[in-house]
Amino acid sequence: MSRSYMVLLILGLAAVVLLTGHPGASQTSAVPSTGLAGTVKGADGKPMEGVAVSAKAEGVTITTSVWTNQDGAYAFPQLEAGSYQVWAQAVGFDRPVAQGVITAGKATRQDFTLKPIQNFERQLSSAEWLESLPDATSTDRRMKMVILNECSNCHLPAFILEKRFDAADWELLMNQMAKITADGGPPLTSAGDPDGIKAGGAKFEDGELDANGNLAGIHTKLWKFYRKDVIEYLARVRGPQAVPLKLKPFPRPTGIATQLVVTEYDLPRERGGNLFSLDPKTGRVTMLVVRNGRTDAEQLPPTPLNEFRSGSDWMLGTRHEGEERGAHDVALGTDGKIYYGANGMTSDPRGYVWYGTTEFNKLDIETQTITAFPKIPVMSHGKDVDTKGYIWGSSNDGAVRMNTATGEWTEFKAPTAYSRPYDLSIDRLDNVWFTELAVDRMAVVDSKTGEVTEVPLPPLKLADLRPEDVDVFNNIGSWDHNAALGQQGPRRMGADRTGDFVWAGLYWSGAIAKVDVRTKSLTGVYQVPNGRWAQPYKMMTDKNHMVWFSNSAADFLGKFDPTTEKFTMYPLPSRGTNSRHLAIDNSTDPPTVWVPYTGAGKIARVQFRTNTGAH
Amino acid sequence: MEFHKVSRLLFLAFVLAFPPATVAQEGQNVATIAPGNPQTELQKRGEALFAKHCPLCHIFTKQKKNLKIQASSDLVGLFKDSTISEDAVRQLIQSGIPKMMPGFKYTLEPTELDSLIAYLKIR
Numbered sequence: 001m002s003r004s005y006m007v008l009l010i011l012g013l014a015a016v017v018l019l020t021g022h023p024g025a026s027q028t029s030a031v032p033s034t035g036l037a038g039t040v041k042g043a044d045g046k047p048m049e050g051v052a053v054s055a056k057a058e059g060v061t062i063t064t065s066v067w068t069n070q071d072g073a074y075a076f077p078q079l080e081a082g083s084y085q086v087w088a089q090a091v092g093f094d095r096p097v098a099q100g101v102i103t104a105g106k107a108t109r110q111d112f113t114l115k116p117i118q119n120f121e122r123q124l125s126s127a128e129w130l131e132s133l134p135d136a137t138s139t140d141r142r143m144k145m146v147i148l149n150e151c152s153n154c155h156l157p158a159f160i161l162e163k164r165f166d167a168a169d170w171e172l173l174m175n176q177m178a179k180i181t182a183d184g185g186p187p188l189t190s191a192g193d194p195d196g197i198k199a200g201g202a203k204f205e206d207g208e209l210d211a212n213g214n215l216a217g218i219h220t221k222l223w224k225f226y227r228k229d230v231i232e233y234l235a236r237v238r239g240p241q242a243v244p245l246k247l248k249p250f251p252r253p254t255g256i257a258t259q260l261v262v263t264e265y266d267l268p269r270e271r272g273g274n275l276f277s278l279d280p281k282t283g284r285v286t287m288l289v290v291r292n293g294r295t296d297a298e299q300l301p302p303t304p305l306n307e308f309r310s311g312s313d314w315m316l317g318t319r320h321e322g323e324e325r326g327a328h329d330v331a332l333g334t335d336g337k338i339y340y341g342a343n344g345m346t347s348d349p350r351g352y353v354w355y356g357t358t359e360f361n362k363l364d365i366e367t368q369t370i371t372a373f374p375k376i377p378v379m380s381h382g383k384d385v386d387t388k389g390y391i392w393g394s395s396n397d398g399a400v401r402m403n404t405a406t407g408e409w410t411e412f413k414a415p416t417a418y419s420r421p422y423d424l425s426i427d428r429l430d431n432v433w434f435t436e437l438a439v440d441r442m443a444v445v446d447s448k449t450g451e452v453t454e455v456p457l458p459p460l461k462l463a464d465l466r467p468e469d470v471d472v473f474n475n476i477g478s479w480d481h482n483a484a485l486g487q488q489g490p491r492r493m494g495a496d497r498t499g500d501f502v503w504a505g506l507y508w509s510g511a512i513a514k515v516d517v518r519t520k521s522l523t524g525v526y527q528v529p530n531g532r533w534a535q536p537y538k539m540m541t542d543k544n545h546m547v548w549f550s551n552s553a554a555d556f557l558g559k560f561d562p563t564t565e566k567f568t569m570y571p572l573p574s575r576g577t578n579s580r581h582l583a584i585d586n587s588t589d590p591p592t593v594w595v596p597y598t599g600a601g602k603i604a605r606v607q608f609r610t611n612t613g614a615h
Numbered sequence: 616m617e618f619h620k621v622s623r624l625l626f627l628a629f630v631l632a633f634p635p636a637t638v639a640q641e642g643q644n645v646a647t648i649a650p651g652n653p654q655t656e657l658q659k660r661g662e663a664l665f666a667k668h669c670p671l672c673h674i675f676t677k678q679k680k681n682l683k684i685q686a687s688s689d690l691v692g693l694f695k696d697s698t699i700s701e702d703a704v705r706q707l708i709q710s711g712i713p714k715m716m717p718g719f720k721y722t723l724e725p726t727e728l729d730s731l732i733a734y735l736k737i738r
Contacts, residue, residue: 159667162722163668163722164721164722165717165718165721165722166718166721168713168714169711169717169718170717172714172715172716172717173671173717176671176672176684179682179684211682212682239721240721242721306653306659306662306663307659308656308659308660308662308663309662309663309666309667316663317667319666319667320666320667320668320670322670323666323667323670323674324666
């Protein structure tokens, strides 16, 4: 053997990073490139497509995930050098973990073999759980809808369904819930359903009181009506002798749906500030706090999440979202940072981030200064900025417009009272759209006349409802935290600022709705694939008119192409994400999508590529 | 069940239901002692389980106090009381307390109980 060949051989061996750990993680020779790559096979030796492979370096807050292609091959983009854990995951299989050092500029190959496991119910997302519940009888099919409509807004269904109690203990928990919500607040006032008033404005005439002694509202009445059914049902399907479930995981992603790189950033648990910024380059988080009228910026120490409560190991199930300190809304700043920590957030291309649910707050990105405008007593959720520079927000009764120079505000009331206006977005004609969650309508403020008109959604036709469910729909109705069976639930939404459509996620029916801004009419309702229980949520369009949407009860990021009318459901690498908002970075090609996790303490950056098997 | 075990369980049920003064001061249901930080894998797994199954009753908030949610210990320093045994805590988590705390015997695997106990020991 020549001397030069020996040197090459030694260098080659040095380049092989030895990853060790779980028996399913095997060591093989280096691949002829740089970076971390490998293949995933099943126990039968066949390549597995659509397997999530994730890598996280020791002591850092960033997890990177890729998915295998049809050949079972995966490849990571360039990772920082460090000591890593790498794991492969697919529902129904074990989760081999490898550990080792990744060196810059060196090739690292790591192959995995996944073995099927018998009971993988805890790996299921909420939507998969609901899909897996018994559905042979009309009673069972009805109860799946009851669980979704009455329980899911405070708890992801998987969080409930992973547990098993006897009837007395399910009743005990339900009794506690009459007094307090999952996040510690009083259930009857935290979401603002009006005391003793129905959607539309009529009064409940029975004088019933809630646990706080106030006139019972929609939330309470729905909860009381379905309480007994829910206890009996949970004690039957998730009780001491739980019925055997035929688990129905969704098919693993294939083709284009595997061609993504997801970078998840652990968020610090600190929530004492007014707003937080995340630097995507470093993962560092800065807390912005207003003290005595001045905005102070404090960089927070990086704090990797407890790996057993981060959602990264699907076998550990879905988290209690109130304990995980995730992010509800995000906004992409003009400085490239992601802002979070508030609700009702939107980016302003002039260099601001707006946020707040009871007032308009403005962050000036250049000066990192927060300005709070005078409290507006009717504020609600969504916000957007029109071409004149006015900031708009949804209000209790419609929409509010504020002149940012003077602080003067004007309210534009919806034709239907007590309709639960929720999100808001402005179209290319400068008309202002908002969803009316409690009455299944969209409303629009004409920017020229100020007139507000409504676009009704079609009734949701459901089999398996009982006459009493129809009575509840007609006589109690719906609000936001829970809903009568039959409600569509247009909740979060988004207008295409360069296109012709406004889009809304239908939270209770698993579809998305399309409204033509030129005719102000509904022109399509599209059922999300595997989405009946997915709860489509925030909608945003990118510069190519692609429609992106989060799904609170399924760990997917959805894309809808309005030209082909085809969906692509991209997987997210954590379980129980409960993502309820988005931000889109149009400066990249293709655009990058940011997904905050309410249910796990992370924010994800989703980037797209053309080959999962290459760097 | 022998008398000794019964009395232990009754005592533990009392402790879980009514916070000891060292944890919650009179008129104040919010924890005054910070929980311990998990260090080992077992403790971290236990903390994850605690955060998933126990907060409704065992993490205090002012609102819970105002709404008169049933009083219970936040379990910080639980095992500093030498009269409380691991076996008794394990049995109580599994069986619950009628009308006060659900039993987790159908939900938690034995290994998960081990983790939870490991965390409670340092909480």
